[in-house]
Amino acid sequence: xxxxxxxxxxxxxxxxxxxxxxxxxxxxxxxxxxxxxxxxxxxxxxxxxxxxxxxxxxxxxxxxxxxxxxxxxxxxxxxxxxxxxxxxxxxxxxxxxxxxxxxxxxxxxxxxxxxxxxxxxxxxxxxxxxxxxx
Numbered sequence: 001x002x003x004x005x006x007x008x009x010x011x012x013x014x015x016x017x018x019x020x021x022x023x024x025x026x027x028x029x030x031x032x033x034x035x036x037x038x039x040x041x042x043x044x045x046x047x048x049x050x051x052x053x054x055x056x057x058x059x060x061x062x063x064x065x066x067x068x069x070x071x072x073x074x075x076x077x078x079x080x081x082x083x084x085x086x087x088x089x090x091x092x093x094x095x096x097x098x099x100x101x102x103x104x105x106x107x108x109x110x111x112x113x114x115x116x117x118x119x120x121x122x123x124x125x126x127x128x129x130x131x132x133x134x
Contacts (some may be wrong), residue, residue: 004032004039004112013042015067038068044115054089058082062106062115072109078113079106079114086121095121118124 006014008023008030015021017038032039040063051060061078064070080103087099098117105113 001063002040003034004037006030006032006039006041015042015045015086018068038066040066044119053125053129054082054086055121058086058120059115062111062118065111072111075111076106079111083113083118090121090124095124 007084008014008028008110010025010027011023013020013022014030015038016032020042028093032102044063046056046060046063048060051057058079061070061075065072065075083103083106087096090096090099098120102114102117105117
């Protein structure tokens with residue numbers, strides 16, 4: 001079996017090709033067989049008013065690709081540019097590894113994987129911003 005497999009918790013919501021789908025009372029698995037379907041777990045979604053830090057901005061671009069609200073080719077350059085800018089600031093080994101993985105995911109046309117790697121930087125960014133308030 002190929003395709004994306006979503007494992008959903010009870011009452012978890014997911015956006016698939018513009019439709020919000022809510023899981024029932026039990027855990028379930030969905031196999032998405034259509035290539036290039038636009039899928040976003042709503043628990044992973046960043047709302048527009050929450051896009052207020054550099055990492056969140058780049059995550060949001062990947063999210064727009066996943067939801068189908070941005071053209072993947074147009075977003076590719078924005079994502080790569082954003083990742084490059086983040087790599088100028090997040091210079092520790094772990095952050096660089098996540099950014100490198102995100103960059104490869106973007107180049108391979110895997111926006112969900114890119115978002116996953118970028119989201120892993122959110123706690124680090126929060127700590128940095130808390131340590132150096134403006």
